[in-house]
Amino acid sequence: MGYVLVQQALGHLAHDKTASGMDAAMEKIGDVMKTKDQAGVNIAEVEQAKAAMEAGQAIQAQALLQHSITEALSNLMPATGEETGTKVVSDPLPGRGALGGGGWAFLAASLLLLLLGSGLAYRFKPADTVGQLRERLGTPTYQQTVAKPVAPSKDAS
Amino acid sequence: MTTVISPPSAPATQPASPGRGRKALDAIDERLGIGALEYPVPAHANNLAWSLGGVTASAFGILIVTGFILVQFYSPVPETANASVRHIVTGVAGGWFVRGVHSWASQAMYVTAFLHLARVFFTGSYKKPREANWLIGVGMFGLVTLGLFTGTVLKWDQEGFEALGHNIEIGKLLGGAGLWFSPDFANKVPILVRLYGAHVVIVPGLILVMVVLHFLLVKRHKISPHPLLPTDESGSQAPAEEPTEPFTHHLRRIAAFGVGLFGLLGILAVVLPQEIGPPPVAGLEVTKPPWNFWWMFTLENWVGLGGILYGELAFFALLAILPFVDRNPNRYWRKRPIVMILALGLLLVLIALTALMAVTPAKQHLGM
Numbered sequence: 001m002g003y004v005l006v007q008q009a010l011g012h013l014a015h016d017k018t019a020s021g022m023d024a025a026m027e028k029i030g031d032v033m034k035t036k037d038q039a040g041v042n043i044a045e046v047e048q049a050k051a052a053m054e055a056g057q058a059i060q061a062q063a064l065l066q067h068s069i070t071e072a073l074s075n076l077m078p079a080t081g082e083e084t085g086t087k088v089v090s091d092p093l094p095g096r097g098a099l100g101g102g103g104w105a106f107l108a109a110s111l112l113l114l115l116l117g118s119g120l121a122y123r124f125k126p127a128d129t130v131g132q133l134r135e136r137l138g139t140p141t142y143q144q145t146v147a148k149p150v151a152p153s154k155d156a157s
Numbered sequence: 158m159t160t161v162i163s164p165p166s167a168p169a170t171q172p173a174s175p176g177r178g179r180k181a182l183d184a185i186d187e188r189l190g191i192g193a194l195e196y197p198v199p200a201h202a203n204n205l206a207w208s209l210g211g212v213t214a215s216a217f218g219i220l221i222v223t224g225f226i227l228v229q230f231y232s233p234v235p236e237t238a239n240a241s242v243r244h245i246v247t248g249v250a251g252g253w254f255v256r257g258v259h260s261w262a263s264q265a266m267y268v269t270a271f272l273h274l275a276r277v278f279f280t281g282s283y284k285k286p287r288e289a290n291w292l293i294g295v296g297m298f299g300l301v302t303l304g305l306f307t308g309t310v311l312k313w314d315q316e317g318f319e320a321l322g323h324n325i326e327i328g329k330l331l332g333g334a335g336l337w338f339s340p341d342f343a344n345k346v347p348i349l350v351r352l353y354g355a356h357v358v359i360v361p362g363l364i365l366v367m368v369v370l371h372f373l374l375v376k377r378h379k380i381s382p383h384p385l386l387p388t389d390e391s392g393s394q395a396p397a398e399e400p401t402e403p404f405t406h407h408l409r410r411i412a413a414f415g416v417g418l419f420g421l422l423g424i425l426a427v428v429l430p431q432e433i434g435p436p437p438v439a440g441l442e443v444t445k446p447p448w449n450f451w452w453m454f455t456l457e458n459w460v461g462l463g464g465i466l467y468g469e470l471a472f473f474a475l476l477a478i479l480p481f482v483d484r485n486p487n488r489y490w491r492k493r494p495i496v497m498i499l500a501l502g503l504l505l506v507l508i509a510l511t512a513l514m515a516v517t518p519a520k521q522h523l524g525m
Contacts, residue, residue, distance in 0.1 A: 004439055011315065011438035078236065081340030082325060082348050084318060085235025086436040092314075093243050095430025096253040103427055106254045110423025117417020124410040126203040128400065130385055133200060137398055139387055 002038040003072035005031045006046065010065050010089035017058045025061075026053055040072025062089075194408065196376075197401035201383040203410050206280075209273035211407070214368065215415030216266035219422065220304075221361065223259035231311070233353035238313035239436040246433065257426025258419070263305055265422060267449055270301050278479070278500060281488030282381035286393060288480035290374040295476045297367045300360055302449070307356035309447055313349060314434030316444040321348065323446075323457075327466045384488035392486060443519055451514035452507045458520055475503065 009028035012021050029050050032041065045068035052061040066088060079085030096103065128136065175183070186192040201207060230249050232241035245252035274294060277283055283291035306324070310317040325348075328338030340348045382388040382395045389396045434444065446454055456464030483496045490497050 007438045008441055011435060011441045012443065014435035015315065015443050079234075079347050081344050081346075082321065083235060084437045084439055085237075085347070086239075086438060087236065089435055089438060090243075092435055093246060093433045095246065095257060095432050096427070097247070099427070102251065103254075106251070106423060107427045110420045110427065112420065114417050114420030114424065117413050117415070117420055120413035121205075121410055121417060124203070124406065124413055126200050126402070128200055130201055130204065130383060133383075133386055133399065136400070137387055137396070139385070 001072075002032055002035050002041040003069040005029075005035060006041060006065050006069045007086065007089055009049075010062060013058055013062050013065075014089050014091050022053055022056075022058060026050070029053070029065075040069065040075060042068040042071070195403040195405050198380050198404050198407055199382070199395035200400040200402055201386065201395070202380040202407055203402060205414075206276050207380070207383075208407070208411050208414060209269055209276055210371075211411030212414050212418060213266055213269040213273055215411060215418050216262050216269055217361075217364065217368075218415065219262040219419055220259060220266060223255050223262065224357065224361075226255045227259055228357060231353075233311070233347075233350050235313065235347045235349050238311065238349060239433070242312055242314075242433050253430065254423070254426050257430050258422045260308075260431045261422040261425045261429075263308055264449075265418060267301055267305055270298050274298055274476070277381075279490055280381065280384050281490075281493065283480045284393070284483075284486065284488065285480075287374070287378050287381060290371060290378065291480050292477060293367050293371050293374065295473065297364055297371065298476075299473055300364050300367070304356065304360045304364070305447065305449055307352045307360060310349065310352050311356055312433060313437060315437050315441060316434050316446065318437030318439075319442055319444050320446050320450075321352070322442075323462065323465065326462050330463060330466050382488070384490070445514065445519050448511065448515075452510035455510040455513045455517070458514075458517060 005028050009025040009032070012025040012028065015021060016024070029046060032038070032046055033043070045064050049061040049064035049068065052058075052064060073087050076085075076087075099107075182191075227245065230241060230245045230252065232238055242256070245256050247253075277291065277294065306320060310321045310324075324338055325340065328335030331338075336342050343351060379394055382393070386399060387396050388394060445451070450465075453465040453468045456468040458464075479496075483493070485493050485496065487493055
């Protein structure tokens with residue numbers, strides 16, 4: 001379907017605006033031009049987008065491509081099964097904005113919790129280490145076990 | 158007249174009056190019987206290595222609490238799912254932080270569950286009579302992986318959609334057994350909605366059930382003995398001579414680790430926030446899955462989609478059969494050379510496959 005090919009071109013541009021992404025998007029635009037199913041796709045705008053990409057204007061090309069499939073998207077039924085339901089192929093979004101007062105407060109509170117948890121874990125640490133428990137229980141070390149095998153008892157057959 | 162002065166009578170020794178906190182605890186105990194948790198456990202159980210299961214449970218608790226908040230704002234409908242995640246980040250007060258903690262907690266749960274499994278393996282704690290609890294643990298690790306996968310899909314970005322695409326194809330390889338993973342199973346419903354149900358109800362619900370079983374079996378079989386310390390006559394329990402502490406002290410230390418873990422996850426959420434990818438487009442394959450799945454995807458690059466399915470089945474089958482093929486009664490690692498060498502080999506293979514994916518660009522597999 002033509003509009004999906006346009007979305008694929010948009011997807012390539014959203015992920016990678018370098019020459020590699022532009023090439024992949026341009027290939028998809030070529031496919032749009034060749035496909036018979038161009039229903040709901042404004043081919044004139046796709047051609048403008050192609051020209052914009054050739055001029056290295058990825059953002060303008062994205063806007064034109066997105067606008068070129070407005071009609072196709074308006075006819076879509078609600079997504080079922082594994083359909084994407086995607087209308088607008090936007091760029092990635094960072095996980096947070098610039099670090100403001102709230103961000104610093106979260107960071108400080110988290111640091112305090114880390115210190116508190118570490119301090120409590122240290123305070124509640126076991127009275128004995130495994131080495132100390134070995135001493136208390138009179139356990140020989142592995143090396144001692146290997147070096148001094150237990151002598152067989154007299155009545156062992 | 159003689160006055161006899163009797164010596165002052167010694168004050169009777171009276172027990173110190175319990176504080177308000179103790180009184181409150183006693184009142185609760187009288188009604189709920191929480192004092193039953195004060196049963197003794199061997200002293201070595203309070204080591205960090207022996208507390209990793211508890212740390213995993215802490216991560217699970219953090220996931221549930223942050224998940225409660227996220228579901229208030231998440232829309233599991235394909236048309237709006239990606240936008241709703243973006244809204245959580247940009248439009249909900251503190252939403253980016255909660256999402257970040259949730260995301261990092263999922264990684265923490267995966268890592269600590271793996272380390273817990275590794276510790277149980279290393280100290281031979283899966284041996285008789287604890288085989289069934291090992292199997293429950295392996296099952297829970299599988300569920301943690303499934304939770305990670307479904308969470309990846311819920312973002313409904315290109316990465317999540319491609320992960321879903323792989324899962325659908327793998328479902329086809331499974332034939333009838335993979336029907337649930339097929340969009341045809343309920344073709345009037347977006348598969349995203351069904352995966353959302355799995356992520357917020359089925360997977361955590363099953364984990365909770367298995368955690369309860371896990372704890373009950375730990376209680377029944379008791380904490381496994383430390384391989385560097387002596388055991389009792391049965392060889393499967395810590396000796397009576399080993400000092401003990403109440404189980405509540407074990408819980409107390411796990412709670413402290415949990416508080417520290419929450420702080421660490423909060424720092425990661427601020428310092429390393431998780432990006433949200435572009436909304437998905439059908440027919441594209443330009444992303445890599447989360448690192449937890451890289452080893453399988455290297456196999457996929459070599460042998461196709463079957464590499465993921467058969468690689469994962471082989472991994473979990475190896476874990477599941479371990480207590481039944483390793484009949485060596487020793488728990489100390491130096492006295493179990495064969496199984497230790499095999500495990501080290503498997504670990505190195507997994508690390509190598511993961512590292513290979515790190516340097517390999519995303520490749521097209523679906524629809525080929």
